[in-house]
Amino acid sequence: MAYLNVESAAYPWPKLNGVNIGPLRLQWGGSEKRGIRENQWTYSITAIDIVQTPATRFAAIRPSPDLAADSPVLEGFVTFQRVCFSCHTLNGAGDSQFGPDLNFPYSLVEYLGDERLLAYLREPQSLHLWPSAKMHPLERSTVSDSELNDLMLYFHHMSRRKTDFSREAAGK
Incomplete structure (x- = not known):
């Protein structure tokens, strides 16, 4: 299950290698069970398209x-x-x-x-x-x-x- 996280203006996310990772970030629920590691979560998302697998x-x-x-x-x-x-x-x-x-x-x-x-x-x-x-x-x-x-x-x-x-x- 994918979750879209929205950065809070009051609590901005820390920078990653000096780069802002917001305002949207895709995170996978149950990722530890599926072998999806945090370094594979996407950030700085500008658009999302839903397509078949x-x-x-x-x-x-x-x-x-x-x-x-x-x-x-x-x-x-x-x-x-x-x-x-x-x-x-x-x-x-x-x-x-x-x-x-x-x-x-x-x-x-x-x-x-x-x-x-x-x-x-x-x-x-x-x-x-x-x-x-x-x-x-x-x-x-x-x-x-x-x-x-x-x-x-x-x-x-x-x-x-x-x-x-x-x-x-x-x-x-």
């Missing part, structure tokens, strides 16, 4: 419906949506144009392998030294080792569920 909007990113409800692949899918999907597409699906597609034409696990991919996700500069790279390390405070393992299972699962798409069909 990524899984509803983009069928191409969904794991197989045959998976058990407690499958670690589904947990990895949750982590993918929380951590990766804001910058990347998968199977050509998604709104972002910032980072590359993570499954097409080759999945991350196909061309990097598990060991290099895990190292890259924890520290992107470990694979290629690229000073202007935009990807930040997935620190353990953001993605636990267990969540990262589930994310890897999701990537492996999706490498077998590729959607052949063209840039024209994907609207890019």
